Amino acid sequence: MDTLLIKNVLLDGKSVDIYIEGKYIKEIGINKDREANRIIDASNKALIPGFVNGHTHAAMTLFRGFADDMPLTPWLKDKIWPNEAKMTQNDIYWGSKLACLEMIKSGTTTFLDMYPKIKATATAVKEMGLRAVLSGVCFDHFNSQLTEQCKIECERTFRLSEDFCDRITFALGPHAIYTVSGTLLKWLDKFSQENNLLIHLHLAETEEERENALQQFGYTPVRYLYQLGVLSPRLVIAHGLFIDSDEIKMLADYGVKVVHNPASNMKLGSGAEFRFIEMKENGVNVLLGTDGCASSNNLDMIEAMKLASLLGKAWRKNPEAVTAEEIFAAATANGASALRLKAGKIAPGYLADLCLVDLKQAAFTPNFNFISNIVYAANGSCIDTVICNGKILMENRHVPGEEEILENASRIAYNLVTR
Amino acid sequence: MDTLLIKNVLLDGKSVDIYIEGKYIKEIGINKDREANRIIDASNKALIPGFVNGHTHAAMTLFRGFADDMPLTPWLKDKIWPNEAKMTQNDIYWGSKLACLEMIKSGTTTFLDMYPKIKATATAVKEMGLRAVLSGVCFDHFNSQLTEQCKIECERTFRLSEDFCDRITFALGPHAIYTVSGTLLKWLDKFSQENNLLIHLHLAETEEERENALQQFGYTPVRYLYQLGVLSPRLVIAHGLFIDSDEIKMLADYGVKVVHNPASNMKLGSGAEFRFIEMKENGVNVLLGTDGCASSNNLDMIEAMKLASLLGKAWRKNPEAVTAEEIFAAATANGASALRLKAGKIAPGYLADLCLVDLKQAAFTPNFNFISNIVYAANGSCIDTVICNGKILMENRHVPGEEEILENASRIAYNLVTR
Numbered sequence: 001m002d003t004l005l006i007k008n009v010l011l012d013g014k015s016v017d018i019y020i021e022g023k024y025i026k027e028i029g030i031n032k033d034r035e036a037n038r039i040i041d042a043s044n045k046a047l048i049p050g051f052v053n054g055h056t057h058a059a060m061t062l063f064r065g066f067a068d069d070m071p072l073t074p075w076l077k078d079k080i081w082p083n084e085a086k087m088t089q090n091d092i093y094w095g096s097k098l099a100c101l102e103m104i105k106s107g108t109t110t111f112l113d114m115y116p117k118i119k120a121t122a123t124a125v126k127e128m129g130l131r132a133v134l135s136g137v138c139f140d141h142f143n144s145q146l147t148e149q150c151k152i153e154c155e156r157t158f159r160l161s162e163d164f165c166d167r168i169t170f171a172l173g174p175h176a177i178y179t180v181s182g183t184l185l186k187w188l189d190k191f192s193q194e195n196n197l198l199i200h201l202h203l204a205e206t207e208e209e210r211e212n213a214l215q216q217f218g219y220t221p222v223r224y225l226y227q228l229g230v231l232s233p234r235l236v237i238a239h240g241l242f243i244d245s246d247e248i249k250m251l252a253d254y255g256v257k258v259v260h261n262p263a264s265n266m267k268l269g270s271g272a273e274f275r276f277i278e279m280k281e282n283g284v285n286v287l288l289g290t291d292g293c294a295s296s297n298n299l300d301m302i303e304a305m306k307l308a309s310l311l312g313k314a315w316r317k318n319p320e321a322v323t324a325e326e327i328f329a330a331a332t333a334n335g336a337s338a339l340r341l342k343a344g345k346i347a348p349g350y351l352a353d354l355c356l357v358d359l360k361q362a363a364f365t366p367n368f369n370f371i372s373n374i375v376y377a378a379n380g381s382c383i384d385t386v387i388c389n390g391k392i393l394m395e396n397r398h399v400p401g402e403e404e405i406l407e408n409a410s411r412i413a414y415n416l417v418t419r
Numbered sequence: 420m421d422t423l424l425i426k427n428v429l430l431d432g433k434s435v436d437i438y439i440e441g442k443y444i445k446e447i448g449i450n451k452d453r454e455a456n457r458i459i460d461a462s463n464k465a466l467i468p469g470f471v472n473g474h475t476h477a478a479m480t481l482f483r484g485f486a487d488d489m490p491l492t493p494w495l496k497d498k499i500w501p502n503e504a505k506m507t508q509n510d511i512y513w514g515s516k517l518a519c520l521e522m523i524k525s526g527t528t529t530f531l532d533m534y535p536k537i538k539a540t541a542t543a544v545k546e547m548g549l550r551a552v553l554s555g556v557c558f559d560h561f562n563s564q565l566t567e568q569c570k571i572e573c574e575r576t577f578r579l580s581e582d583f584c585d586r587i588t589f590a591l592g593p594h595a596i597y598t599v600s601g602t603l604l605k606w607l608d609k610f611s612q613e614n615n616l617l618i619h620l621h622l623a624e625t626e627e628e629r630e631n632a633l634q635q636f637g638y639t640p641v642r643y644l645y646q647l648g649v650l651s652p653r654l655v656i657a658h659g660l661f662i663d664s665d666e667i668k669m670l671a672d673y674g675v676k677v678v679h680n681p682a683s684n685m686k687l688g689s690g691a692e693f694r695f696i697e698m699k700e701n702g703v704n705v706l707l708g709t710d711g712c713a714s715s716n717n718l719d720m721i722e723a724m725k726l727a728s729l730l731g732k733a734w735r736k737n738p739e740a741v742t743a744e745e746i747f748a749a750a751t752a753n754g755a756s757a758l759r760l761k762a763g764k765i766a767p768g769y770l771a772d773l774c775l776v777d778l779k780q781a782a783f784t785p786n787f788n789f790i791s792n793i794v795y796a797a798n799g800s801c802i803d804t805v806i807c808n809g810k811i812l813m814e815n816r817h818v819p820g821e822e823e824i825l826e827n828a829s830r831i832a833y834n835l836v837t838r
Contacts, residue, residue: 061781061784062785064782064784064785064787064792064796065785065786065787065788065789065791065792065795065796066785066787066788068742068743068788068791068795069738069739069742069743070738070739071738071739072738075738098781098784101781102781102782105780105781207736263729265733266729266730266732266733267728267729267732267738267795268732268738269732269733269735269736269737269738269739269740270733270736271733271736272691272733272734293796297791297792297795297796298781298782298795298796298797300798303722303725303798306722307726307729309686310682310685310686310726311685311730311733313685313686313687313688314684314685314688314689314690314691314730315691316688317626317688317689317690318688319488319489319490319491319494319686319687319688320488320489320490320688321688323487323488324487324488360822360825361524361825362480362517362520362521362524362717362825363483363521363717365480365483365517365825365828365829365832366481366483366484366485366828366829366832366833367484367829368483368484368485368832368836369484369485369487370484372484372487372716373483373484373716376484376487376686376716376717377483377484377712377716377717378717379719379722379798379799379800380798380800381798381799381800403779406779406780406781406784409784409785410784410785410786413784413785413787414785417787
């Protein structure tokens with residue numbers, strides 16, 4: 001079995017050695033004079049769990065900077081959707097490779113994705129060494145013929161996913177309540193229960209969605225799901241803005257997970273109203289995500305932590321809202337637990353999904369409070385080394401093959417939007 | 420005279436050569452086969468003006484991460500002020516060295532500072548090669564004896580500043596309207612007029628300040644300055660939140676400059692209400708700043724651009740508010756013009772205060788829109804080379820002496836807060 005010893009690394013303010021056997025952390029101690037296949041001297045570096053990006057659309061890196069500063073509807077209808085419709089497996093593969101590269105470079109080891117043609121994304125994830133929960137995406141647009149097609153497609157993709165590598169889990173991906181019928185949502189809930197799958201759904205992203213749900217279904221978004229009977233601990237909702245106190249209680253009661261995506265919510269003008277404090281008080285598991293690069297423009301979870309904390313404080317006019325420790329947990333341990341991984345913490349028996357942070361830079365000088373510095377002062381470039389599943393994916397900020405990925409993804413993106 | 424030729428650099432989408440003579444850009448063209456003391460091949464790099472940080476307190480890098488997630492009053496009274504009171508010239512020198520290093524690393528070539536003991540900051544700026552407008556800071560706390568002391572101190576510092584290097588300009592630094600009397604503000608305005616100096620003032624940072632001004636003076640902050648007769652094109656106000664439409668017109672009429680500090684306003688819970696759109700419509704020159712590291716935690720102007728744009732969009736629920744181009748101008752050309760520098764643009768005759776951006780990274784892949792990518796996808800680590808006043812301050816991300824600065828600043832910071 002592969003073994004790795006990380007020596008002299010700063011963990012919770014102490015210098016320790018970490019011994020990794022296979023994909024797990026085996027021992028943490030001082031002066032572990034273990035033999036190992038590989039020894040890293042991590043002096044002047046701190047150890048953190050790899051980040052868990054709770055919501056993204058990896059292949060949308062290809063649309064980075066393609067259309068910004070536009071109202072939502074023309075942005076989607078004129079820019080994003082027509083180009084997404086043209087995407088081949090090869091486009092999605094290279095977009096996902098670029099996303100994986102970017103995530104590794106900024107310390108993410110696991111992500112929850114939603115995108116069609118998941119085999120292409122799975123191939124990219126397998127090659128790049130990350131961990132992922134991949135949901136396809138389904139829409140039936142309230143058309144019963146499409147509902148049946150979606151069911152067949154979900155079953156097909158689920159079977160297909162059995163061949164994916166062991167770092168990849170399949171999830172169901174109903175797009176949103178305004179594109180997926182209640183009938184299909186109920187079928188997906190049953191299918192997810194039978195097969196113990198997560199369901200990944202956009203919910204309560206805009207005020208308009210809330211107003212429309214009230215008009216169309218007679219219920220606000222969370223109440224609508226409650227009434228359908230599809231709230232469950234298997235459900236992970238992305239966004240969750242504009243949710244009232246009773247809806248937060250429903251999410252808590254049913255163990256639904258919520259992914260906050262501050263960059264996307266801000267950039268699309270959706271709003272600042274993510275009720276972090278009330279979710280925390282009610283025991284809702286809040287994750288952090290970047291959303292896809294078409295709206296957030298990057299996949300940097302360190303930036304997302306600062307955005308989430310600062311947005312929460314600004315909206316509430318309260319500097320105590322969303323502390324550095326709370327948002328760091330959202331970006332690591334909360335994400336891992338929601339995705340049912342023994343990861344997100346540094347302890348024996350946990351998956352060796354880890355990052356070394358380079359402390360020899362201004363962002364960590366002085367270093368009165370490491371968590372404050374990583375959340376508020378640093379950015380993704382502070383990540384020096386990334387380990388996932390016990391394997392080194394980046395060392396000294398170099399990822400094998402990165403030049404080729406940048407060149408190919410760039411070419412693929414231009415070809416896509418111009419063809 | 421020193422000459423520098425930057426070859427094959429991307430400027431406005433074209434590959435050009437830039438010839439720099441002494442401290443100025445002399446020529447921009449294609450295949451300039453000029454001889455030069457130094458030639459840089461900038462293939463795969465883009466050229467931007469160096470950023471102008473419109474409001475900071477450089478030496479406060481020493482308080483990075485020292486106290487976060489706290490209410491404003493105990494944060495200031497228990498954490499910041501007692502430690503600031505202990506600061507020596509040597510502390511301020513090393514804090515400013517660290518700030519200069521951090522600014523160079525993230526592409527800032529000029530900053531407007533407010534801090535006591537400006538000689539120490541001036542020495543750091545001189546050594547590090549940056550450009551700065553340094554205001555001291557004065558408080559008379561409405562005490563007429565202190566008013567007289569402040570006047571003497573301002574005159575003394577102004578004379579002292581004549582010995583600073585030619586990259587440094589002196590400005591007057593009344594702290595705020597709640598710490599500086601109207602009598603002193605009027606004297607400072609007169610002194611600034613006689614000596615053609617800028618005045619750097621915190622104004623309208625919190626709702627509380629606005630309410631208190633109404634109570635204490637009978638006027639909102641901008642109206643109070645108007646009534647004192649101290650609104651002028653020499654005035655640069657930091658923050659400028661909670662300003663009504665008539666106050667924006669007053670700022671426009673008198674040519675007052677306003678510095679938006681999104682990170683600080685968000686982190687301290689001051690609020691999101693920076694009226695960027697109305698200021699733009701009324702022709703107010705808006706700059707961008709980070710504020711000091713005690714509240715913003717870093718000095719990264721690229722992060723500040725994203726924060727300002729995203730905060731503006733989230734607050735207004737309008738994805739068209741604060742575009743990438745607008746905030747890029749705020750962070751470059753607007754700052755230079757407010758600080759009366761022929762900089763912030765890349766054209767012959769302008770100061771050679773420039774940065775090379777490394778395009779071989781995920782943030783610039785694909786590169787459909789360079790300004791979008793630098794504002795929304797990148798962070799300070801994309802800056803490869805920094806030139807100020809025609810001199811190279813950083814190349815390949817290395818600043819001479821950086822290790823020593825990090826070590827000394829770290830030691831000085833710990834000694835300061837523990838003595």
